[in-house]
Amino acid sequence: LLDDFLLNGLGQGAIYAFIALGYTMVYGIIRLINFAHGEVVMVGAYAGYFVLEGSPLTGVPAFLVAILAGGLASGVLAVLIERLAYRPVRRAGRIAALMTAVGVSLLLQNLALRCFGATPRPCPDALGLGAEGNKLLVFGMLVALAPVLRWLVLGTRTGRAMRAVSEDADAARLMGIPTDRVIAATFFLGAVVAGVGGVMLAATYGVVQHDLGFLPGMKAFVAAVIGGIGSIPGALVGGLVLGLLEALLPFFLRSAGWDEAFAWKDAIAFAFLILVLVVRPTGLLGRPERVKV
Amino acid sequence: VSTALLTLAVDLGPTGLWWTHLLVMVGIYAVLGLSLNLINGYGGMFSLGHHGLFAIGAYVAASVTNAGLGDVPGPLLFLVSAAAGTLAAAAGGLAIGLPCLRLRGDYLAVATLGFAEIVRILIQNLPKGVFGGSEGLNVPRVLMEVTPDTRGDFRLLWAALVIVVVALTALVVRNVVRSARGRALLAVAQDETAAGLLGIDVTRSKVMAFVLGSAGAGLAGALYAHYQGKLLPGDFEFPVMVSILLVVVLGGLGSITGCIVAALVLRYVEQVLQLQGQDDLPLGAIELPAAVGPWLREWWLVVYALILVLLMIFRPHGLFGSRELPDLLRALRRAPRAKGSAA
Numbered sequence: 001l002l003d004d005f006l007l008n009g010l011g012q013g014a015i016y017a018f019i020a021l022g023y024t025m026v027y028g029i030i031r032l033i034n035f036a037h038g039e040v041v042m043v044g045a046y047a048g049y050f051v052l053e054g055s056p057l058t059g060v061p062a063f064l065v066a067i068l069a070g071g072l073a074s075g076v077l078a079v080l081i082e083r084l085a086y087r088p089v090r091r092a093g094r095i096a097a098l099m100t101a102v103g104v105s106l107l108l109q110n111l112a113l114r115c116f117g118a119t120p121r122p123c124p125d126a127l128g129l130g131a132e133g134n135k136l137l138v139f140g141m142l143v144a145l146a147p148v149l150r151w152l153v154l155g156t157r158t159g160r161a162m163r164a165v166s167e168d169a170d171a172a173r174l175m176g177i178p179t180d181r182v183i184a185a186t187f188f189l190g191a192v193v194a195g196v197g198g199v200m201l202a203a204t205y206g207v208v209q210h211d212l213g214f215l216p217g218m219k220a221f222v223a224a225v226i227g228g229i230g231s232i233p234g235a236l237v238g239g240l241v242l243g244l245l246e247a248l249l250p251f252f253l254r255s256a257g258w259d260e261a262f263a264w265k266d267a268i269a270f271a272f273l274i275l276v277l278v279v280r281p282t283g284l285l286g287r288p289e290r291v292k293v
Numbered sequence: 294v295s296t297a298l299l300t301l302a303v304d305l306g307p308t309g310l311w312w313t314h315l316l317v318m319v320g321i322y323a324v325l326g327l328s329l330n331l332i333n334g335y336g337g338m339f340s341l342g343h344h345g346l347f348a349i350g351a352y353v354a355a356s357v358t359n360a361g362l363g364d365v366p367g368p369l370l371f372l373v374s375a376a377a378g379t380l381a382a383a384a385g386g387l388a389i390g391l392p393c394l395r396l397r398g399d400y401l402a403v404a405t406l407g408f409a410e411i412v413r414i415l416i417q418n419l420p421k422g423v424f425g426g427s428e429g430l431n432v433p434r435v436l437m438e439v440t441p442d443t444r445g446d447f448r449l450l451w452a453a454l455v456i457v458v459v460a461l462t463a464l465v466v467r468n469v470v471r472s473a474r475g476r477a478l479l480a481v482a483q484d485e486t487a488a489g490l491l492g493i494d495v496t497r498s499k500v501m502a503f504v505l506g507s508a509g510a511g512l513a514g515a516l517y518a519h520y521q522g523k524l525l526p527g528d529f530e531f532p533v534m535v536s537i538l539l540v541v542v543l544g545g546l547g548s549i550t551g552c553i554v555a556a557l558v559l560r561y562v563e564q565v566l567q568l569q570g571q572d573d574l575p576l577g578a579i580e581l582p583a584a585v586g587p588w589l590r591e592w593w594l595v596v597y598a599l600i601l602v603l604l605m606i607f608r609p610h611g612l613f614g615s616r617e618l619p620d621l622l623r624a625l626r627r628a629p630r631a632k633g634s635a636a
Binding site: 031032033085088089092093094095096097098099100102103104106107110111113114214218221222225260263264266267270271273274277278281 | 333337339341389392393395396399400402403404406407408410411414415418531532535538542591592594595597598599601602605606609
């Protein structure tokens with residue numbers, strides 16, 4: 001029985017990690033909580049759903065094309081959001097940027113509500129793995145993704161440029177790094193990963209709906225904070241920690257005699273967020289940010 | 294048990310009923326906006342948990358009303374429950390503010406949003422006897438029974454009540470901002486480190502603003518509970534937060550009259566849109582052309598979000614900025630003359 005919960009925790013945690021990566025990369029580079037990230041996930045999930053539902057493909061090819069479509073749709077959307085909404089307010093201060101992000105989130109969610117309707121749509125399970133199999137799969141995908149990401153950020157020119165912009169955007173620009181393009185690339189990369197997470201989210205739970213990204217998005221943010229926002233390994237660790245915590249803590253609480261523990265798992269996650277923020281705002285793997293006068 | 298103060302049985306007609314209802318909703322959102330302005334505008338913090346504090350005020354006021362029903366005279370019970378809702382929200386603000394206000398802007402936003410989510414889950418998941426769960430919680434009428442005969446009286450009473458509350462809230466915000474503590478708060482909002490070096494107790498300033506703002510949200514919640522007569526957990530979800538935020542942003546971060554005007558404009562648009570496509574609109578409710586009206590009614594939330602985004606891009610400090618309505622009028626009157634003298 002504990003195995004089931006462990007698997008649940010790892011699968012859910014891997015999905016959180018997929019989404020958290022985008023949060024942490026964007027935060028790392030422009031210090032913005034991309035509030036619309038959950039909606040980017042939702043759009044990716046819908047793109048995957050339309051491929052699975054509408055294309056003649058079946059089985060593994062259908063799954064691969066859905067993953068690709070989900071990632072691409074999310075990536076393109078994130079670049080558009082960055083170009084049209086975030087870039088104009090980048091110099092207007094963090095609160096203006098954050099409010100813009102809240103607005104974009106609401107915009108996308110309601111746009112999806114109007115375009116796709118309020119009723120959740122059943123999403124086909126292309127590989128026929130069932131919820132359990134998909135959880136195992138998404139965890140496996142995360143394990144495979146980690147070295148790729150590491151190479152992208154540490155081993156490529158773009159990755160080096162990203163780290164430079166994250167360190168000091170103005171200095172990076174003076175060194176001839178096209179900061180705008182690097183920031184757009186960061187949004188794209190984070191959103192592609194998140195879109196894949198969105199397709200897996202839809203596959204695991206078997207439904208797509210307009211607000212599918214909101215709560216997982218917020219939870220993934222919690223995961224990013226737990227791991228230390230701005231840190232890529234932190235997002236992976238934080239996602240898994242949060243997933244396991246959400247699955248195992250209610251399990252133990254229920255064993256201890258509290259029958260309704262599972263209805264409270266969201267509250268547990270947010271209480272944990274507040275706890276982490278209070279005790280260690282930089283998270284498990286984050287660097288403290290210096291306050292300059 | 295009729296606890297009505299007086300029964301005039303005024304017939305307001307559809308126009309009067311519509312306008313008084315609009316006025317009450319404007320008032321509730323003005324109080325929410327003014328109190329959030331203390332936190333997000335003057336205080337330079339960024340809270341996304343105002344809807345949670347609004348919910349605390351509403352549910353605590355409703356519970357107190359239910360508990361005291363029959364034993365306490367209606368008007369007294371109303372006052373006591375409103376005070377309880379206000380205090381409970383202030384306590385909630387203190388509970389979340391003390392640990393979290395050390396956090397910088399965006400962390401605070403997420404911590405407060407998490408807090409509001411916890412409040413919502415609490416209301417929904419606690420046993421039905423506590424806050425009614427997802428079936429909702431009834432709030433007995435203690436000021437006046439609402440029957441078809443007294444509907445006009447009820448709305449008039451509430452419109453008057455809400456105007457008084459908004460005026461008092463505006464006065465409190467103005468006085469707080471002008472006081473020594475308020476000026477300290479403005480300094481903290483500008484530059485925390487510099488304010489701290491000048492000897493201002495940064496945390497204390499922020500906590501004061503946050504707790505006062507929370508109390509305002511609680512007061513608005515208590516008004517909402519008594520006016521609506523029934524509370525549902527869905528009334529306090531994230532879109533409500535965005536509505537409050539839009540009141541503050543549209544009006545201007547740090548403008549009292551701006552907040553009130555923005556609440557008026559936004560509620561008016563929302564109420565008018567709900568009427569589109571119907572016959573016999575109340576007097577003063579603009580009827581949009583048939584091609585636009587129903588469409589806009591459907592797509593309103595999309596347009597609403599778009600307004601927020603465009604506003605942040607083109608006027609990040611809101612329409613009024615930190616100015617007040619009289620300042621703006623004076624500036625408008627002076628503008629042509631200034632041009633003349635320059636030439």
